[in-house]
Amino acid sequence: MVIQTNGLSFSFGDQQVVKSLSLEVPAGSIYGFLGPNGAGKTTTIKMLLNLLKTGEGSIHIFDKELNSNRIGILKQIGSLIEQPAIYHHLTGKENLMNRAMLLQVKEQRVDDMLKLVQLTAAAGKKAGQYSLGMKQRLGIALALLNDPKLLILDEPTNGLDPNGIIEIRELMLRIVKEGKTVFVSSHLLSEVEKMATHVGIINHGKMMFQGTIGDLQNINQPQVYIETDNTVDAANLLKRHNLEVSEIANDHLLIPFTSKQQISEMNALLVQNGITVFGINKQHKDLERLFLDITTNRN
Amino acid sequence: MKGFILSFRSEFYKTRKTLGFWGAIILPVLISLLAFVAVYTKSDKFVNTPPMMLWVQLSMISLGSMGSLLLPIYTIFVAYSVNNVEHKADTWKTLFSLPLSRWAVYGAKYFYALFLLFLCLALFVIFNIAFGNLLGALKPELKFGEYHMELELVQVYYKLFLSALGILSIQFLLSLLWADFLKPMGLGFVATITGVILASNNWEYSYLFPYAHPMGAVRSMIKNNKGPANHLEINIYTHEVYVSLIVAVVVFVAGYYIVQRRSIK
Structure with missing residues (x-):
């Protein structure tokens, strides 16, 4: 495991924001750390970087205890927390040069990073004049400067346009191909589901789900999608026949799938009672809906 | 030690283009320059002044202003500006997640x-x-x-310099802990004014108050000896200087323990 925490907890005053969290991030994975805003993601990340002192529990990174191996571990981590931390009075390149000085990295690496995040042309411009996307890219260049084995990104696509989001996604996939590990937080599943190999879903400081992206799809229950001319009547009718209706929308109903036989019976029932059925079929919930279910229903 | 030197160089690199x-x-x-212009334009008044007094008068223009208000205020400003670089850019979190010791x-x-x-x-x-020396060259009559x-x-x-170190440590810690401009600056200004009042009224315990040290240092600089009148002897290590050094060391060390234990927001 690249990151392993046990019973990790943290409180601001008497408000507990992280509750007994046990993260398991395997080497070479892209681990999507998901949860709504305020779920405790940034707090957890700050504990992983030794910025916040852990209340209870332990953190092991690269199989070493964090507090007693702080510098050795931090040498192999690159991070971007919340908004990128950039000196606005310095140019993009100077921001990187300053960090390179602290990390004892050669200037060539600075130029390479500028090229990687496509800021070579804007390298001489004051970072304060950068657009949000450029700042975010500079932040990523800063995080990658020491060629880290573990990259920790907190909401890296915040404020980026679709192109920027795709660029960052491709960058992460490229990094993982080099044998590195990426730990990326987001409040949107859709943003990480296309590239994450592992997912941890956190809400109110508690881990709601952790596993591979395949595990997440497996707990996904199929549903029967029914489109009729009168959803309310159709729903009442099905309920009267002891069928559970999981969702009623203006134009469709969702009923938990049990068998193909059940679909034909429901169809017959609706038609016999004068309800016009436009469509009826078996569906998997998309992951986004699943994510919402996990983070809203299981508090 | 290497981390310290790297960080020190980085501090210069970051601030070299700032007012700090x-x-x-x-x-x-x-x-x-102001002192120079003042003496230069009024040079006829100084023609009969003995050379030692010429130097004293020229020096006292800078020393007087530095000793009373400017030095404490400049110290407050320096302490603020080196910390403000990080507050403004929200870079404390990255600074402390680099592989450098907090020290x-x-x-x-x-x-x-x-x-x-x-x-x-x-x-x-x-x-x-x-x-x-330039005045001496331009106006040989002086x-x-x-x-x-x-x-x-x-x-x-x-x-x-020694007498300002107490203020530096206190203000450094305040500016490190408080992100805003008003709190450390406001407190510093009030303390400075208080210090000036205490020192200028010769309150006997003013040497215990760090913000009174620069002024106290100027007032206690001439040794009261009975030497020849054309010779000045400077008394460096007075009460103020010792207290200032003690405050500087104690607050600096205390600040380190605060930073060590503190969570970075």
């Missing part, structure tokens, strides 16, 4: 502020001597060349 750094150069240039980051920042203060006062000495007080000037500014 240039202030250390502009302030002595400006004040010394290296904290220590380098403090010693960089100390360096700026030293640079500022060293330039005061240099410009004071340079402008004195006999600046007939007396030398380089050593005394170095001693006086060295004393001022």
